[in-house]
Amino acid sequence: MDIATLLGMLGALGVIVVAILIGGSASGFIDTPSLLIVVGGGLLANLVKFPLDQTMGAFKVASRAFVHKSTSSEALITECMEMAGVARKEGLLGLESLEISNEFLNKGVQMAIDGHDPEFVRKVLNKEINLAIERHEMGEAVFKGFGESAPAMGMIGTLVGLVQMMSNMSDPKAIGPAMAVALLTTLYGAVLANVVALPMAEKLAFRTSEERRNRHLILEAVDGIQEGINPRVLESLLTTYLPENKRELDKKVEEA
Amino acid sequence: MDIATLLGMLGALGVIVVAILIGGSASGFIDTPSLLIVVGGGLLANLVKFPLDQTMGAFKVASRAFVHKSTSSEALITECMEMAGVARKEGLLGLESLEISNEFLNKGVQMAIDGHDPEFVRKVLNKEINLAIERHEMGEAVFKGFGESAPAMGMIGTLVGLVQMMSNMSDPKAIGPAMAVALLTTLYGAVLANVVALPMAEKLAFRTSEERRNRHLILEAVDGIQEGINPRVLESLLTTYLPENKRELDKKVEEA
Amino acid sequence: MDIATLLGMLGALGVIVVAILIGGSASGFIDTPSLLIVVGGGLLANLVKFPLDQTMGAFKVASRAFVHKSTSSEALITECMEMAGVARKEGLLGLESLEISNEFLNKGVQMAIDGHDPEFVRKVLNKEINLAIERHEMGEAVFKGFGESAPAMGMIGTLVGLVQMMSNMSDPKAIGPAMAVALLTTLYGAVLANVVALPMAEKLAFRTSEERRNRHLILEAVDGIQEGINPRVLESLLTTYLPENKRELDKKVEEA
């Protein structure tokens, strides 16, 4: 559960609402047609960019930004080291009885057990990593696309409002409020883009790079296990995936 | 048929029209000279960027964004697996009698039947993929170019209007309407760029990446068939091109 | 002759002039000091970016955007196929009597006739392609640089005008015309950048990529001829450089 996403988004929106309320009533900040232009128009313009199923898929991917349970690299390394020990003693077939938590690791080990060539396993896992990343990047792209469409529609809405206001300036008192309404679409677009859509795209990109790192770790581990390299050697290879301060902890555990 | 493109484009334009009508009559939003500057000027400036035949070709390419029937990767994999089975039993020549739906797959298989070297087939297909992508990217570039020319001409039109208005401000009542007309070119440019041209370029880029993925799948399949690798091994290679949840379905079909 | 460049540039400028004339006289749009700032200042600022000889060279390169006669890939393929036929029958020395239209092709063939190693020929031609592209990109860079300097000088001119206007606002009637003049430099900068300089840079980039593709085709052809590969095989390699629909025509000619 990535609490930061929800906390950050609600918090930033809350800060904006507070800023509005300090200045008076919030009623002047709600305008249905403006909302329609920015949210509706933005989503529709985004549909021109991406097919319907990709757009739908992005919402499912979005959940990864909120309720993601990232696999810790430490846990992965520990699991892989155990497997390397088993494989050394009982051969690759000894791995068959183990229960493997990570799906990608499981696929790699299964291929090793099935007797596939190490080079082939590497090739399939590598391809799998690259294609999975391509699919994840699509989710980011949809959010980034909306993060560009929403402010664009906001600007269009403000231009429409300005043109209307300027065509009819007989009542000077009406100019201010009319301009206030015209600016609302720009405000909506800026909030949607900078608090919701673009940060979401960035968080998804972060998750993707995390996943990629973990999957490369697994690829390395499966390769090592299959080649039967010394568990100690494998460990010094895998711990490079941890920041320096976390490796120390690992060492202590190991020495204990 | 990619309904999202048409739906999104008409929908977003509709939302803008509704926003205009809510605020009053739409008549103030139509100005022929402004339209001439943005659409005509934008298209002409784009001609400086791209040769005439490329610009014409882009319109044909654009149809791909509306009526594209994408080849499903699942169908391609199924077809390739069948061919791998045939090739295993009857040799490569056994493929001659098969009817192949996909043109690129057909070319690859034909080259294999003709007895070309696997490495040569890979080289030709790879070159074909890269050059086809280069051609597709030209279509995207034309739309992206217009998506930059249109708002630039819009800004130029607004500047022209502002200069005219400011040179002659004897009648204060005329200032508002004159400025409204001046802003129209910016509005037109923003709509054309953000609802039509740039999203179109993005959709075409999406189609290109989809096509590239499918063609790499085919390249992999032809290579496998020609090398005579085990269909089961080939399958585990090709299914990496599918998202995880779709592979399960595949498995069920296979087990049935 | 690339008619699109001239047509597009004059057309877009014409559209802007028409827009000005519709709104009244064009005399208010001509201001010599403003022109001096944007054109003179822009060219001078560009000299800081690029040496004098590169700037001069760019004007010569610019002609390629207007009067370019692109070598058609079809013609090149036909010529190469003929040469492959001759080389097959009479050996590489048989090529000596042929007249070769394309300079780059000529250099490659000459090197092959001179008995250079195929790998060496590939290396020299490859280096030649990369270095020629680097030189062409310099021409694009000069235009792109001016396309950034001109609007920057335009903005500087407008700021100068605004500061002058605001320091002395005793006569309210003078404010409008003064601001009109101040805006002219922004207008000039926008027109020069978006109708002339940046589109020119883009067209030159297009020509460069076209040239690069043709030269790679030639490299491939010379390599094939020198290695003595089957003309039919060579053809299937070279036709990948053509879009699918043009290959069909080729086939018909061939079958005839």
Add this chain to the structure above:
Amino acid sequence: MDIATLLGMLGALGVIVVAILIGGSASGFIDTPSLLIVVGGGLLANLVKFPLDQTMGAFKVASRAFVHKSTSSEALITECMEMAGVARKEGLLGLESLEISNEFLNKGVQMAIDGHDPEFVRKVLNKEINLAIERHEMGEAVFKGFGESAPAMGMIGTLVGLVQMMSNMSDPKAIGPAMAVALLTTLYGAVLANVVALPMAEKLAFRTSEERRNRHLILEAVDGIQEGINPRVLESLLTTYLPENKRELDKKVEEA
């Protein structure tokens, strides 16, 4: 200790404060709600982009921009040359008694002493470099993210203020001060982004590239020592990491 970071940041902020004081009192420039929107809102929006622990980690990384003690390449080369001498005379095991200042160098030498394969040592050190850079880049990304969120929140705050001001323009005298307050969030955002966050990200990127260069130097040195190449040859390899003028000094020392 990188004095430039602190000096630059405090100096630039001081210059801004002086500019404010010259124009009158600074009291009009402090507005708590505006500060809340830009700093609070900016930090919260940044939490949507990066997980909590990455954000916290970035503050620790930030200290590297202030109190960084960079390892000088000259010192590293001298140390490596000594080690190469020892290894030549006493073998790799002779290195065991040396005290090694740099952690990364220590790891490499330890692996060499432990008898690991040179290729394996290279692979582990290379992986270590790449993964360490990836971790450092995360710190830069957090600062860059805030450098984009802060001005975005500033713009949102200004829009909120403008809408409030325009909805209620009954008192013309209040317009100026209301707009002044509205502009404050834009000012805060611009200062935070351009004086603090973005320059910090740039300094961290500079430190990362410095570190990367030093680590490649070490990788090269360890490799050379393990392969037992001539110290003089190793030196001519390592001194390429120094700018030309610093090499001369080195030579003098050497000749002395």
Add this chain to the structure above:
Amino acid sequence: MDIATLLGMLGALGVIVVAILIGGSASGFIDTPSLLIVVGGGLLANLVKFPLDQTMGAFKVASRAFVHKSTSSEALITECMEMAGVARKEGLLGLESLEISNEFLNKGVQMAIDGHDPEFVRKVLNKEINLAIERHEMGEAVFKGFGESAPAMGMIGTLVGLVQMMSNMSDPKAIGPAMAVALLTTLYGAVLANVVALPMAEKLAFRTSEERRNRHLILEAVDGIQEGINPRVLESLLTTYLPENKRELDKKVEEA
């Protein structure tokens, strides 16, 4: 001596001064606090980005943009061809008596004379090229950094001025001049960035790419000489570094 840099910079500044003088006195355009904010603040903010010694070093590098004496590729080729001739007749040791103008060429030849392995020489020279380019790019980065800091400080200065002006609008006559002063920082920032800093960065980048090309030429030449390849073959390799029209001249000289 690159006259274009000085000519362009003074010329563009002169054009701006002329534009100011045409509009009246220049005295309204000089404001010490504004200058302090943009120049002082910009330099200080840049110190946060780059360490003190890099910033100082950039000024020394900057001289390369003014008084650079570029090594002509033609001269380099002629020198290398002579050396190739000598090496052919008298062996590599025959090169010892030659005086070599270019430092990098000298280093390469010295290494060849010292009997280093061709592959090792290539490796050292290649590393030298890459690391020298990295150092040069630092100089560009410092100028680019200032080219971003200066307009940012200009915008901050204008915002400060606007807030001050708006907080106190009791005297309508003071509004104009106050706004004029506020705009000055934006003007200063725009001039410094677009006439001085960014163009300087671009010129330095141009010099770097020129240097890189020459060094690759030298690398190629040293490699060829050491491998003892035919001078005529070497020449056809090296002349690819010249534009087509310059090669002809070379040919004439050679034939003479």
